[in-house]
Amino acid sequence: MNKEILILILGMMVVTYIPRMLPLVVLQNLTLPSFLQNVLKNVPYATLGALIIPAVFFIQEDIMFGIIGAVTAFVVAYLGANVIIVVMASIFVLCLYSLLF
Amino acid sequence: MISTTVARRKSEFFSGVQAGITIAIGYFPVALTFGLLAEQTGLTLMETVMMSLFVFAGASQYISLSLIAAGVGVLEIILTTFIVNIRHFLMSASLNEKVEKDSSWKRALYSFGITDETFSVASIKEGTVTTSYMFGLFLISYSSWVINSGIGHVVGVNLPLVLQESMSIALYALFIGLLVPSLKKHRKVISLAAFAAIVNSLFTLTGWLSAGWSIVVATLSSSVMIEWIFTKWKLEVNQDE
Numbered sequence: 001m002n003k004e005i006l007i008l009i010l011g012m013m014v015v016t017y018i019p020r021m022l023p024l025v026v027l028q029n030l031t032l033p034s035f036l037q038n039v040l041k042n043v044p045y046a047t048l049g050a051l052i053i054p055a056v057f058f059i060q061e062d063i064m065f066g067i068i069g070a071v072t073a074f075v076v077a078y079l080g081a082n083v084i085i086v087v088m089a090s091i092f093v094l095c096l097y098s099l100l101f
Numbered sequence: 102m103i104s105t106t107v108a109r110r111k112s113e114f115f116s117g118v119q120a121g122i123t124i125a126i127g128y129f130p131v132a133l134t135f136g137l138l139a140e141q142t143g144l145t146l147m148e149t150v151m152m153s154l155f156v157f158a159g160a161s162q163y164i165s166l167s168l169i170a171a172g173v174g175v176l177e178i179i180l181t182t183f184i185v186n187i188r189h190f191l192m193s194a195s196l197n198e199k200v201e202k203d204s205s206w207k208r209a210l211y212s213f214g215i216t217d218e219t220f221s222v223a224s225i226k227e228g229t230v231t232t233s234y235m236f237g238l239f240l241i242s243y244s245s246w247v248i249n250s251g252i253g254h255v256v257g258v259n260l261p262l263v264l265q266e267s268m269s270i271a272l273y274a275l276f277i278g279l280l281v282p283s284l285k286k287h288r289k290v291i292s293l294a295a296f297a298a299i300v301n302s303l304f305t306l307t308g309w310l311s312a313g314w315s316i317v318v319a320t321l322s323s324s325v326m327i328e329w330i331f332t333k334w335k336l337e338v339n340q341d342e
Contacts, residue, residue: 005148008175012165013155015183019190021212025205027197035328042293042324043195044224047188048280049294050301050319051217056273060266069270070277077281083123086278087271094267 069094110233117237120226123278124218124238125245127271130260131159132246135166136253142166146254153250157243158216160312161185185313191320192220199224203232214239218272225279289331297323 032040057066072093077086132153139149144166156162161182168178192215200208200223211232219238223230258265283290301319304310310318 002145002148004175005144005169006151008165008169008178009148009152009155011175011179012152012158012161012182015179016156016158016161016186016189017213019183019187020193020215021209023190023194024197024200024208024212024215027194028202028205028208035332037198038332039324039328040195040198042289042328043191043320044221045280045283045290045293046297046320046323046327047192047217047316048221048276049297049323050316051221052273052276052280052294053298054302054305056270059269059273065266066270066273069267069274073270073274073277074281077278078285080282081278083275083278084126087123087126087274090270090274091264091267094270095263098263098266 065094065097068097110231113231113233114237117234117239118241119237120222120234121219121238121241123275124222124242127218127275128159128242128245129249130258130265130268130271132249133253133258133260135159135162136250136255137257138163138166139250140254140257142170144169144254146251149254150247150251153247156182157213157246158182158186158189159246184311187313188217188317188320189215189220191317192217192224196220196224196230200230200235201232207232211235211239214243216242218242218275221276221279225283289327292327292330293323296327 052070056070057063059066059069069090073086073090076089077083081089135153136149139152140146144152152162152165164181164185165178168181193212196215214235219242223235223238226234260268280290280294284294297319300322301315304315304318305312309315
């Protein structure tokens with residue numbers, strides 16, 4: 001095994017693990033100001049917005065691919081389906097789209 | 102008494118596993134492709150699996166491959182990884198508001214499993230999230246990531262091209278599927294997601310910030326601004342009454 005790659009992997013592990021671990025361990029016994037608590041409760045929804053847009057439009061060269069997939073997911077989720085169904089439906093519709101066009 | 106606690110933990114663990122199945126499916130094509138690219142970059146099977154096993158962070162693993170191929174130095178790749186994954190800091194702090202209190206070592210252990218996907222699933226879940234749930238969610242996602250990286254290295258991506266391309270929507274469909282039910286319930290959620298999406302688009306499309314920083318700036322500015330606006334607006338409504 002290449003020693004340089006091993007050092008690289010261990011280094012990547014350390015710099016990825018520390019930000020994941022610190023807040024969960026350190027903040028447990030602290031009570032944050034309520035404004036800050038509310039901000040942290042907002043983070044999931046803001047994160048999802050930023051994770052989806054704009055990246056979803058660039059999953060394939062054809063921008064329609066991302067648009068059709070995202071719209072399908074949105075509609076199916078809006079109708080109240082479970083996330084697994086949402087994922088399967090988007091994949092299925094995109095399969096149809098690429099077979100037809 | 103003890104047996105009911107064990108039973109409760111077991112059922113929490115399995116509900117975590119169940120919630121993680123969607124993530125495992127979403128990781129499947131991404132990890133396969135990672136394995137294939139790692140093989141093409143010249144990493145051995147052992148090195149490929151070890152990277153997925155120890156790092157467990159999709160985007161930064163992909164970036165590291167292109168940097169290795171470009172002959173970039175180890176320190177620089179590690180620094181890039183840090184920047185790409187700094188958003189986990191925010192996610193971990195947010196998750197702290199959501200998970201049950203437990204011993205530090207257990208929290209330190211499952212925190213290794215925080216990714217965009219596991220974080221999203223856990224934090225959208227109703228009510229408090231238990232430690233057992235986190236372990237279940239983490240284990241199934243992690244297994245899919247590690248195993249499929251190895252398979253990708255050994256056999257390549259042998260899926261039909263149509264399916265392979267279509268599966269690239271999986272993780273985004275997961276994110277949308279998690280966001281939409283909350284959109285329907287709270288007006289604040291729409292504002293949070295939209296504001297972050299706009300800020301993130303602005304920074305990534307203009308190239309002012311790298312994707313790693315852009316997500317952090319978008320998430321943080323949206324969470325703070327919207328909280329501020331809603332707090333202020335509520336105060337004004339109360340004063341009108």
